[in-house]
Amino acid sequence: MGTTSRIHFRQLAIGVFLLIVGAVLAYGAKHFPVDKGYSILGPHVFPMAIAGYLFLVGSLLSWQAVSGGFHNLDADDDADAGGAKVSNKAGTFWVSCGILVEALLITQIGFVLASSILFALAARGFGSKRPLRDVGIGLGLTLPLFWLFTSGLGLALPSLVGPWI
Known part of the structure; x- marks a missing residue:
């Protein structure tokens, strides 16, 4: 007996949203001035690269949503299951601490070490x-x-790694 593939509309909405954000970002980046000034790359390069990445990810997620749902997603984690979500307070704590440490130490120990x-x-x-x-x-x-x-980008x-370098 074959399995039927159903469209997961909430998951499809995520993919379509990323496609829209990528398109808006590309539209905005297209209107940046092409003049490079004193930098090697123009100001449009990184937004266009991010737009392309968002478009790629949005396309893949949309395809997965219409072909049976996000791959490698447990049924318990599926947004369409309707079950209550369990919060990860410890994970939120660690990520929040990382952002706070970055903000507090970036000028003391430098971009690279603080970001690491x-x-x-x-x-x-x-x-x-x-x-x-x-x-x-x-x-x-x-x-x-x-x-x-x-x-x-100049x-x-x-x-680099603190005031000494």
Whole structure:
């Protein structure tokens, strides 16, 4: 006996919403001035990249919603199930602490270290139990971002790793 595939309308709404946000962002970025000024990349590059990513994710989520629901989503987590949701207060605490630490320390220890700590605390909030690995991943993510924003866009971020560098 074959299984019937039903459309999950709440999940489809999430995918369509991301498509709309991506389209609005692309429309806005298209109207940015193309003049690069003193930076390597124009101001439209990052918004267009984010718009493209949102469009891709929205398309994939919409496809999953019409082909049986989000893949890798437990039935208990399905928004269409209508059951009561369990809050994750510990996860919220860790992510909130990460944001607060970032805001308090970014000027003292620099963008890269503060953002790496934010990443590690957010990962802890999502269940990671390996803080050193998470800080390492955070460093690997924030170093290229620092260089992209400072060299590519010519933005002035707080120092690389504190006032000494």
